[in-house]
Amino acid sequence: MKKILVPIPSYGFDPTEVAIPWKILTRDHCELLFATPTGTQASADEIMLTGKRLGIWRNILKARKDAVDAYRELEQYDNFRNPLKYTQIRYSDHDALLLPGGHDKGVKEYLESEILQRVVVDFFESGKPVAAICHGVLLAARSTSPQTGKSVLYGYKTTALLKKQEMLAYNMTRWWLHDYYLTYPGMTVEDEVKSALSSPDNFITAPTGASRDSENNLERGFVARDRNYLSARWPGDAYRFSFEFSKMLMD
Numbered sequence: 001m002k003k004i005l006v007p008i009p010s011y012g013f014d015p016t017e018v019a020i021p022w023k024i025l026t027r028d029h030c031e032l033l034f035a036t037p038t039g040t041q042a043s044a045d046e047i048m049l050t051g052k053r054l055g056i057w058r059n060i061l062k063a064r065k066d067a068v069d070a071y072r073e074l075e076q077y078d079n080f081r082n083p084l085k086y087t088q089i090r091y092s093d094h095d096a097l098l099l100p101g102g103h104d105k106g107v108k109e110y111l112e113s114e115i116l117q118r119v120v121v122d123f124f125e126s127g128k129p130v131a132a133i134c135h136g137v138l139l140a141a142r143s144t145s146p147q148t149g150k151s152v153l154y155g156y157k158t159t160a161l162l163k164k165q166e167m168l169a170y171n172m173t174r175w176w177l178h179d180y181y182l183t184y185p186g187m188t189v190e191d192e193v194k195s196a197l198s199s200p201d202n203f204i205t206a207p208t209g210a211s212r213d214s215e216n217n218l219e220r221g222f223v224a225r226d227r228n229y230l231s232a233r234w235p236g237d238a239y240r241f242s243f244e245f246s247k248m249l250m251d
Contacts, residue, residue, distance in 0.1 A: 003094045004030050004032045004095065005097050005098070006035070007099070007113075007119070008042050012105065012106025016048070016063045016064070016238050018071070020238040024215075024246060034080050035084040040083070048063045067235070087115060089119050091122040097123040097130045101133055103169075104180070107183060111139050116143075117143040124140075129229075134161045137161075140158075141195075154196060160190060161233055162234075230245055
């Protein structure tokens with residue numbers, strides 16, 4: 001049984017990007033071990049779960065029913081209810097690392113954690129499988145190897161939340177949600193990730209597409225794999241991302 005570390009913030013992670021991989025990977029006989037800043041149970045972004053305050057875009061932007069149902073199941077999972085504390089993480093105890101995303105401001109404690117950044121470096125330098133989706137790629141991009149002084153993603157190809165996706169969601173809701181969809185109003189995820197790469201050409205934009213994938217329609221999703229590293233753009237890639245990561249773990 002593969003043991004997969006899944007660090008998350010106390011509040012604000014995307015429910016689809018955590019619950020769908022959990023459901024698929026546990027079904028494939030993996031054990032997911034969660035970690036939070038304080039070692040207490042975390043909560044997903046409530047707006048994504050319920051659609052509250054999304055107005056006319058509610059049915060388009062909120063998490064789909066299958067993801068919400070999976071999240072409600074996840075809430076009963078013992079490892080989710082009893083997570084590790086960030087400071088208790090030892091990368092040697094785990095076979096792989098999964099970095100989910102989320103855009104609520106609550107994810108900053110996760111994205112800016114120096115502890116997690118060191119953990120990410122350990123996983124990359126050990127050659128263990130790492131998967132990152134959406135803002136999770138930002139955490140990887142910010143993780144600097146002490147050996148090179150550069151991001152662990154330097155020299156890798158990656159995708160992440162696209163600038164046009166981030167700005168579209170922001171512009172659709174900014175009149176009443178203000179900068180809710182911009183975790184860092186001064187810079188998009190794509191721009192910051194590109195700045196950490198050896199070349200902007202190593203950022204894979206892929207088709208934008210507003211359609212989400214599903215277990216029976218993986219073609220709608222998109223992932224980029226480079227050696228031991230897998231990346232995806234947004235919740236709409238969650239199924240393909242999960243299945244591809246499961247295959248990586250079996251390689």
